[in-house]
Amino acid sequence: AQKITQTQPGMFVQEKEAVTLDCTYDTSDPSYGLFWYKQPSSGEMIFLIYQGSYDQQNATEGRYSLNFQKARKSANLVISASQLGDSAMYFCAMRDQGEETEGAQKLVFGQGTRLTINP
């Protein structure tokens, strides 16, 4: 079974600094997908970035990039030039290969990291 581990319960970063949120995963399947979601205090889960296991390059979306190290089974999220609005809970997730039914897929989530950006 897939497993996601986020070892940082909380992080505090100064505004404008870069921040790396750690995520390691465990799977025996050669084909998998990794996601990062942001959840502000309002509750909505916001999709940030996706990395497929066969993607040759690290995914990037604006200020977000994913540092994908396949051999180490890590998929860290890097946020450049952090902003006050980046303060939120961040979840790393993996697509569960054993649970895909006609395109619908189950996500396995890590426990999350609460990021606080200080002015």
Added chain:
Amino acid sequence: DTEVTQTPKHLVMGMTNKKSLKCEQHMGHRAMYWYKQKAKKPPELMFVYSYEKLSINESVPSRFSPECPNSSLLNLHLHALQPEDSALYLCASSQGTGGYEQFFGPGTRLTVL
């Protein structure tokens, strides 16, 4: 339209009440999901509908009853809930085959008294 909407935003109900949560998307997605999230925890999957058919039920108690009237709508009917069912209920949708990311709604904060 690239959003998932959920109503109501907040709901307070007694243990004998019957209520429903509603979720709607107009992105043409064919898979829709219900999650339950307790404070400071990750979302827990409850149900998955694929092409309007229930495809995954994560052993959810029968006091939660999902319904998918059409490809754009997803309901969660609530009956005889317990205080421990108080949580944030999130709806999500995904494209189905070929589309991987799930798009989430803002959630319904449910309090059971």
